[in-house]
Each structure stands twice: as structure tokens, then as C-alpha cells.
Amino acid sequence: MRMRVTVNGKVRSAQVHPLKSLLRVLREDLDLPGTKEGCGEGECGACAVLLDGVLVNSCCVPALQVAGREVLTVEGLGVPGEEGQTPDALQIAFVEEGAVHCGFCTPGMEMASRALLEENPRPTREEVRVALSGNLCRCTGYEPIYRAVDRAVREEYPASFRPRPNPCAGDLPEFDPEERGRFFAPRSLEEALAVLAEHPDATLLAGGTDILPDRKNRKADPEKVVDLFRLEELHGAVREGEILRLRACTTNGEILRTPLVGELLPALREASFRSGAPAIQNRATLGGNLANASGAADLPVVLLALGARVRLASARGTRTLSLGEFMPRYRENACAPGEILESLEIPVPAPSSRQRFYKRGSRKALTLSRVSLALFLEEEGGTIRTFRLAAGSMAPLPQRLTRTEEAVLGRPLDRQTADLASRTAGEEVQPRKSPSYRKAITANLVRRFFDELL
Known part of the structure; x- marks a missing residue:
């Protein structure tokens, strides 16, 4: 597969396997070794980067979903000068506050800090702690790291941020002949359902927080893959009368940032907040959490209590099931071949409800x-x-x-x-x-x- 992606403000191209992780693409194909591999399973944050301005663990993002996107790595934080790249104010604060220890976790820490300050230029200490909660420091030197972020804020570091244009926005991956008919990057839900009608055995790819770690652990690659994550029709929340519709690829992070959910469904917001660190929240999807049908998943528990129903979609049309009907057995769901979980329907609670x-x-x-x-x-x-x-x-x-x-x-x-x-x-x-x-x-x-x- 050939893809174009904007990395640190420059359009880069790479010929890679569709399921190769963004982490390895950066290190092996684009010669950007600043992003480190720690656990390789989304647990340590050493590989954190910003993807379209959102913090993600690059070990859990397949190349298939990176084409046409904008990536910022630790190499992109520096300030270009006549003698080459120099550190920016955040990196200088890390050095001067003693926040660089062995250095292995530092790139991920800096990217998580940058993501926080782009969204919240004046965070409290508790907000800094939450933002960095998914970044493991093996030297256990967290306090200097928090001080470094505080210092960057005091020195007006967020005021230096500039818009990052993406010249290749909207590009799709170009699959090789042997990949065509196996990997699909549809542009619309209608196109995705048409693909699934023809290939009902295809694996659905959303946030990738299960598929990429499985691939690292040498489980077999899926024979066919359809990427749903880039479909705007599968993201977001909308009120339809007395129903709140949550679309299936809405991430935990998007739930946390949606005022409508915070206002009407505070229990769901709390469950999303308690499910993983920010970089995982920005990838893990509502639909994936339900479709895996696990007894340890958090979101289905809340949705059962809220009386949610699921809407399934295929090229044949849609149908609606109760959540219990959708998850009949452990690790099984009720989607028929060619069918996807399209959205959830949650009755709008009365203002007096608890x-x-x-x-x-x-x-x-x-x-x-x-x-x-x-x-x-x-x-x-x-x-x-x-x-x-x-x-x-x-x-x-x-x-x-x-x-x-x-x-x-x-x-x-x-x-x-x-x-x-x-x-x-x-x-x-x-x-x-x-x-x-x-x-x-x-x-x-x-x-x-x-x-x-x-």
C-alpha cells in the first residue's frame, strides 16, 4: 500500500503494509526515531504522537488509517533555525526542570503535554496529572514533569502555537494489486455497506486498540479488512426528539468532549473517563466496546442501565435490538454477515432522574x-x-x-x-x-x- 501523510508539516510518502503500525512507519520508513516503542500495546505512552491534533498511541494506529492525515511527532516540536532544529519552550522546560531522566519516556510525555496545552492552555495541576496518566515513567520522576508543564504554561508556551495545514487532507491509501479485494477504505457509510454486502466475512476496523496488539502478539492477520473509523457518519451524538443517538465509531474521548452527553448522560461520561488513559480514549470506540461482548467492558454496563438499544445497518436496511439481544453470549454479537453496529439509541432521561x-x-x-x-x-x-x-x-x-x-x-x-x-x-x-x-x-x-x- 502506498500512502501520503503530512508529518511535522511536510508531505511524506511510504510504501507499507496496510496494518503496519504508525509507530513502525515513523521509525522504519520515515526515519523519525524520536517516537519510542515501549510496550507496543498502548499501555505505556512512549509512542504517543498527535494525529489530526489528537493524542494517540502510534503503536495502536494502522497505516491504513493514517493516509491523508496530519501527524505531529516529537521531532516536529522544535523550532527551525539557521543551524537546524532547536528545542521549543516545552522541551527547554523539561530540561531545566529536571524532567528528563533516562529519556526513553520523554518524547511521549512531551507529546501528551503538547496535546493537553493545545486543548487547554491553562490546565490545573490535576488536569496535567490526568493528561499524563497514560505515560509511564520508569524512573518514577513525575513531579519534575508536572513542574515542566507548569513552567511552559507560565512562559506562555501555548501562545506560540500555529495552525498546521494538511496539504494531503482527504487522500486515501493506494492499495497494491494483491491488496485489492482484501483491504478497503470506503469514503461513506453507503460505500462501506456495499463492500460488506460483497465481502460479508471482512473484519471491521474501528479504533484498532485490539487488532494492532493482537498483530504484535503474532496472531494471524485478518484476511479482509474494512476501515470504518474515517467515516464521519459513524461519529458523534445527536438528539432526535426523546432519543439521543450515539454513533458507533464515537470514541471515549469524543464522548468526554460532547456537551450533550455530559448534560444528559453523566454516568456514560464517567464510564468513558474511567476507561483507559487519554490516548486510548481517543481511539477506543463505543461500537467496539459493545461488539466485543466482554463481561469486563465498562460502557455496556452503563448502557444497560440507561435502557439503550442498538441499530444495526446493512445494504438491506436497518433493524433495532435491545442491548441484551445484541450480546447473546460471551465474545459474540448479533450482527449478521454484512451488517454493522451503526448507532445506539438512548432514551433521553427526565431532568429529575438520577x-x-x-x-x-x-x-x-x-x-x-x-x-x-x-x-x-x-x-x-x-x-x-x-x-x-x-x-x-x-x-x-x-x-x-x-x-x-x-x-x-x-x-x-x-x-x-x-x-x-x-x-x-x-x-x-x-x-x-x-x-x-x-x-x-x-x-x-x-x-x-x-x-x-x-
């Missing part, structure tokens, strides 16, 4: 759930009119706790009902591992939800 998402893991952040709970409640005149409770990380699939729901419906919102809900939920869950721990945590979190209401 919703929460809780997650407990082995540490506070960036961890898989050991217990996750989502709760949704509507009351009228002090009586519970609607109550939905969903749990994750305890069974092969996220599940509604219907016995607990039925136990509290129609009851007054008071301490006695809180006791009943807490006790029933702890009894209803049947965890596969650590049952006493998970049952106790479930009961405690349900109690916490009602305590917050009361």
Missing part, C-alpha cells in the same frame, strides 16, 4: 473492573417509578439485576428501601471469582447510591 456509574479495580485509575455498577432511578412523589441496575465483571456478560429492580419498584425512596436494594443486589449477583468480595462491594455501592439520593 444515574451513576461506579467502578472498583486493583487501583484507582487505568485498571480493569473487578466490580462495575450502573444505576438509573426516576421517582415521582417520593415513590420509585423506574429503577434499572446493571453489573459488570462478575459474569461472562454485563447483566441487569432484575430481581433487585423489581424489589424496589413502587416503594418509597427511603432508608428501608435502600436497605432492601443493597441486600437484594448483594444476594443476586453470582460472581465467578472472589464471590464474597464482589457481593459485599455490590451491596455497598448500591447502598452508596441511595445514600447520595437521600
